[in-house]
Amino acid sequence: MTDIAPAIELKGISKAFGPVQANKDISIRVMPGTIHGIIGENGAGKSTLMSILYGFYKADKGEVFISGRKTEIPDSQAAIAAGIGMVFQHFKLVENFTVLENVVLGAEDGWSLGPSLRKARKELINLADEYGLNVDPDALIEEIGVGMQQRVEILKALYRQADILILDEPTGVLTPAEADQLFRILQRLKAEGKTIILITHKLREIMDVTDTVSVMRRGEMTATVKTSETSPQQLAELMVGRKVLLRVDKTPAKPREAVLEVKGLNVTDDKGVHRLKGIDLTVRAGEVLGIAGVAGNGQSELLEVLGGIQSGEGSVKLNGAEIDLTGRHSDGQSRRARGVAHVPEDRQREGLIMNFAAWENTGFGYHHDDRYNRSRLMMDNAALRQDTEEKMDRFDVRPPNPKLAAKSFSGGNQQKIVLAREIERNPDLLLIGQPTRGVDIGAIEFIHQQIVALRDQGKAILLVSVELEEILALSDRIAVMFDGQIMGERLPDETDEKELGLMMAGMTREAAAAQPQNAAQEG
Amino acid sequence: DPAIIFDLGGKFDKSFNEAAFNGASRWAEETGGTFKEIELQSDAQREQALRRFAESGANPIVMAGFAFGSALSEVAPDYPDTKFAIIDMVVDQPNVRSVVFNEHEGSYLAGIMAANASETGTVSFIGGMDIPLIRRFACGYAQGAKAANADITVISNMTGTTGAAWNDPVKGSELTKAQISQGSDVVYAAAGGTGLGVLQTAADEGILSIGVDSNQNYLHPGKVLTSMLKRVDNAVYKAMLDGTDMETGFNVMDLSNRGVGVALDENNEGLVTYAMLSETYAAADKIISGDIKVHDYMSDESCPALDF
Amino acid sequence: MWDFLNLFSVPVLETSIRLATPLLLACLAGLFSERAGIFDIGLEGKMLIAAFFSAAISFNTGSVWLGLGAGILASVTLSIIHGLASITFRGNQLISGVAINFLAAGMTVLIAQSWFKQGGRTPQLEGAARFNPIEFPFAETFMPVPVAGPVYASLIGGHALLVYVAIAMVPLTWWVLFRTRFGLRLRAVGENPAAVDTAGVSVVGLRNAAVLICGVLCGLAGAYLATALQAGFVKDMTAGRGYIALAALIFAKWRPWYALAACLLFGYLQAIALRPDLLTAAFGFKVQIQLLDALPYILTVVILAGFVGKAIPPRAGGAPYVKER
């Protein structure tokens, strides 16, 4: 260890949200003038840890040292005073304020606004000169792009003279070009002596820009290593927590006729952002098509359009017949009627109604089914309960009590309820998003078996997951999505995590081949 | 014991209900008796209050206000042994005494005084709820004013169309200001609680006002020209005094039996000139003798002296 | 032509200003609260309780200033309850508002009856117990000058002090909201409290401050009703003005100068409803008073529906700020 005090030292930080232990006894040291990366799966507790450092959440236990001095950070005010700035995963900007107003908010020099704004305007020009952070100070936040908004967040921190800058998944919302620009700025800041903590899922970014990297898994800090002394493979292992890839026993697929044919599918969201840009894909009966990609590259939109939640443009054929993507019949009910089952990415927001009992959730979405209804009007609750009991038994849902509210089950068991509902429908096509997010290992195995079994029954399955191993283990073919487009298709036996990872970052096979040298040069 | 039910404005409205209250109090003082009372808070309570008093054995039951009409016609047949007296409304039941006042006669006298006191040649009227009863006041007032001065302008406004119009002094006050801007310098308010706002504003703005029902001259001494007295107090007093032997039927209170009139006291003596007074008395005599017939708006829903 | 111009004669406009004043004060009160993200349908109740206490204390002490203070205090007390419910305990702001309106409607009459025994009213106020109109210098002298005279004497001048206070509150509110640190933060907390929180400023503190200001302004509005516009309190004397102020606030899209315009418009509608004769003369047919009564609400619904210029409320409005379960 060096004899300079670390810029930040956390000791024994713990934090629980109700029953969820988001951080467990975490300790970490970040040296001044370095870029320190933190990686980990979804829900590993990265954001929580940083929010604690920034005084946004209060830790249940633990100590914080800034430049060697023990510091209490009860609120963000204290964090700012200690020289910490944070760019949140979800920006904390006032949408209908100007850039200038957002920068000044909370850091005014006195009760009158005029002088503060004038001073900030000058300061912004200085900062722009110094770091290349150009923004129009008078633009409204809601009128500028996400890349610009992120700059405003960074400017906010710098305006408050932050020496330590935390960025939570800053590139999740950026285009590659914007991301590169960001990293140049970060290098500049580092050169000025600032300390930077960078949270990301993207191994390439870690390898490119960080000096040291910490890995988090299920609320715990599993390792801290020098970036130059590690490899993406090792980091992936640390993240997931085991050496061997999880293999699912399965026979080779016997694909038959095409069930889903998508041609030129486009989606533009409410804000006018082009989310899907001409997607073409086919899923055949008896195969699993896996969609790999970094979250936010259009996979969610793809599932939503196919599931009838969002409207889109283009051609989607189901068993050879065109389906309605915009009109009256583009909703979940009509998709289900056509034999599409959908396990949504976010079970708590979409797949389940947390305050409903398990038996009510079993009927959810299929409540028009004849067997759940006594008449045109009345539902057959007894039949639903009976059905739920059987499903719970078959899927080993614990506790097997249909009357329990969905929120009382653990994440894995919640997911089983959703799966049971959708799979047992005997669909032609199963859309399934993040089937094992936040699910324990035992349940993961079970869920994977179910998916394979369904495939073997000759169903078409479209699987979306950010977990590469899952994609590799389950898919018969793999398509990689990046920026609303399909980058290419691979067969699982002919590719590996590295190649897929690079494609997910928008790179082709050729660029991938050149990758390790680049990393070595920059690292 | 007798019982009395006050209408929505409450027994301290300094006007109609207060007159009824005064009558009841006078009866209590003079006879040493006690009476039950209730101030209505909502329209829905009318029937309930009547029934409760009837059930509890109160007799007679006096109620002040036309709005009791429909409730009383429901309740009275159910309690044939109880006597009821209703003021301002006719209810045709064997056990009900209906007392009505010839307000147009009293208002006529008020009109004469207003016309005499006016320097601008414009006088005005502010009514509460726009109903035929209140138009009767306005019409009598206009006739009196025109009789005293054929060239006079009479302005008339109503506060509203609902029960709230009886208790909206803010609106009363603004209406007064509007009438002042139209030149009025004597304003006659027949508007319950709203009238208090009228009298207040008239006093503030330095014009004369005319009160109603009770003697309101004392409210702003030297600024209230007179008050059109409607001896509700007498009617209540008499009903209570008659007690359970009360004669039922139709009962008209007018100038001749001193049921209506104008108020003179130390508060307005400086305002009322001798000429004004003699003209008023002369008119009163003629009305009693039948030489002057004051048109009653409610007889045919029209008014010769005023457009509504 | 003259008939039409009469709709805008000095007396009508003068009445409009007087009737617009309580609306304006309440509207600005709501503006502070809602700009900070706290919906307040309890304006009515706060005005009402302020009207009662200002009248009651003015009467008992003979000083309108003490009355004003008491009115503000009473209104602020209800504000504190609203803040407790909706900020501290993160309750439903609308339900709290409904409760406050009921509480004021009941308590005023209950206390008035217990203190004064006059059927829920206070005695009439006189002299120094009221805000009297302020005569402008030489008003009498100028009065005969056509147009300018009456305009000077009774449209611009001749109002109670609180009328001028209310009008002065408009630029003041604008200035506070858009030209001070407090205003910036207040607006931000109504749009995105998380932004304020992460900028190191207390969300709870700001929201409570806004709610208190709302209480003070409602206090002024109530005191104006009972001690300036009127000479005493009568039961339910706000008569829905709190709701009209709320409508005006939406109509004004939560902006101070627009609020002035909206309140003057609604005040004018109330004033013209007192003079149906002018309307009949101007238009040649009878305009229903009920239509005039309903017009503020109808206009507000039209604005809300976005048929004419959409009204976008502060984005974080109505929701308690929860960052941690």
Place this chain on the structure above:
Amino acid sequence: MDVIPKWADAVLVPLISLILAAVLSALVILAIGEDPVAAAKLMVEGAVGSTYGWGYTLYYATNFIFTGLAVSVAFHARMFNIGGEGQAMLGGLGVALVCLYIPFPHWALALPVAIIGAAAFAAIWAAIPAYLQAKRGSHIVITTIMFNFIAAALLNYLLVGMLKPSGAMDPATAKFAATTHLPTFQDLFSWGEKPVFRGAPANVSFFVSLLACVAVWFLIWRTRLGFEIRAYGESESAAKYAGISPTKIIMISMIISGALAGCMAINNVMGEAERLVLGSVEGAGFIGIAVALMGRSHPLGVLLAAILFGFLYQGGAELALWTNIPRELIIVIQALVIMFTGALDNMIRMPLEKIFLMMRKEGAA
């Protein structure tokens, strides 16, 4: 995991709220120099001490059941319908038009038609804000408030204008024909010499309101539509996933809500006044909010809360009749109940959660 058990949430929390409201009310009575114990006795005696008292209590309760159910149904779809007042006014208009202009041979025929009239008028009145919410995003709370005032103006216009018989004083329609008069409890339950419920306004509408409770229970917990309404109310995103149309649910739940509020009119307009009087709703629309809150939006809870409020109303009227306590005391009690059960819910819940957590820990240890 729920921190508070279900029974505590359904019974304990409202009960504590109620006790707090009662204690504060007692303090208010003390403060105005009256005796709270005597007042309480008088209220109980007057409201439930005789068939007469019950006749009034249940009459008021009938109004509150309808408006409480109305608020509840909207609540299940996560919508706050403050417009019960205006919807009930329009319901009254529907009843009045039906009863005035259709010659019915018998009340048994008039009642169902009047229910349809009341429900239809009120439902249309509720559908406009619902449409504006669903399609234009106008906040339903504000629009329903505005619609209360617009309804008041509309009724004012009609009742002092075309619906008022000439020569009449008060703004009200003519009396309905005798064949539309609904049988009161007195008519229904009096045999022989001694009449019961004598003169009290409770009438067959009470049974209609009980039916409405059952129907709402059935709708919410037994039908597919109810399932969709609850699902939408719990989670809009999940409802969209399941293909439940938000527009449809907003419209339907508000239409049902409005119709229920409107049905109040068969009680107060057709059953009691037997004519439409201006201002006949008298705040029952707002009390529906308190009733729904207290009753946790469950028909059984609504029924009990409505009877409680009916008791408060009748008891309060008795207080005003026989003591110097003004009837406004009920409004204060009502305000306190709404405040504690609605807005200050967390104030009671938070300490309870702590207690239950502690008890659980001790139980585990």
